[in-house]
Amino acid sequence: MKRKALLVVPENNTTMEAEMNALCPDLAPFLVARVKRPARTLVLSDLPEYRRSTLDAVEPFIAQKPDLVVYGCTAAGFLGGPDGNALMVEALARRTGAKVISTAGAMEAVLRHEGVKQTAVVTPYLPAVNDGLRSYLDHADVQIEVLDSFLCLTTAELGRITQDQVREKALATVTDGSQALFIACSQLPTLTVVPELREKLGIPVWSSIQATAWAAERAMALTEA
Numbered sequence: 001m002k003r004k005a006l007l008v009v010p011e012n013n014t015t016m017e018a019e020m021n022a023l024c025p026d027l028a029p030f031l032v033a034r035v036k037r038p039a040r041t042l043v044l045s046d047l048p049e050y051r052r053s054t055l056d057a058v059e060p061f062i063a064q065k066p067d068l069v070v071y072g073c074t075a076a077g078f079l080g081g082p083d084g085n086a087l088m089v090e091a092l093a094r095r096t097g098a099k100v101i102s103t104a105g106a107m108e109a110v111l112r113h114e115g116v117k118q119t120a121v122v123t124p125y126l127p128a129v130n131d132g133l134r135s136y137l138d139h140a141d142v143q144i145e146v147l148d149s150f151l152c153l154t155t156a157e158l159g160r161i162t163q164d165q166v167r168e169k170a171l172a173t174v175t176d177g178s179q180a181l182f183i184a185c186s187q188l189p190t191l192t193v194v195p196e197l198r199e200k201l202g203i204p205v206w207s208s209i210q211a212t213a214w215a216a217e218r219a220m221a222l223t224e225a
Contacts, residue, residue: 003220006031006066006098008058009186010073012039012155016186016209020070023191023213027220031066033057035073040154041126042075050076051088055095062096069093069100070216072186074208075129077104078136085136099219103186103208106215108140111182114204118143119180122169124150124158124188133184148173155187163189170197170205183207 005027009016011034021028036053069092077085085104093100121144134144152158180203183190190207197205
């Protein structure tokens with residue numbers, strides 16, 4: 001029987017649905033719940049309202065009984081730290097009765113899987129949010145070697161970033177000593193740029209979306225075992 005998956009993303013996200021459908025054909029097409037959010041990039045103080053909006057957004061899909069729920073906002077996951085992310089995953093599991101994974105959790109899991117202890121990072125975030133990402137990865141014993149950001153002030157700015165710009169930023173960020181590269185944020189388009197960067201750089205390269213797709217496939221494989 002075909003598995004049913006629900007993708008939960010910020011209402012401005014125009015990237016993750018198409019890329020997840022391409023990367024996880026066995027789960028496509030994803031149902032999509034869109035979460036209300038501010039027009040600027042998320043900050044820590046937004047989390048309580050964002051979490052309430054997330055639970056409201058999934059409510060119309062509960063009757064469809066998804067097998068998997070993907071909590072697909074990187075920043076909303078890591079800003080609250082590992083404990084905050086775990087609480088949101090648990091709340092979604094209780095509400096939907098489904099297996100739940102988060103993009104923040106997938107980021108941590110894939111870096112552990114790759115044996116990465118230090119990574120270069122590209123983000124679209126402002127400094128305070130980047131500090132939250134650094135703290136989250138510190139808890140996973142992954143150090144950020146170097147970080148560069150598009151420093152987006154608004155979701156409109158974020159939505160205009162292209163794969164070519166992501167590639168250019170990534171290549172300008174990694175160093176000769178970089179052990180890995182992670183491109184954070186599920187709005188940044190990375191479908192074809194990640195494999196290109198892996199081939200060019202010869203190191204593990206992951207993005208929020210590619211890590212989430214990896215975690216989604218693993219979660220479904222485990223439930224079938």
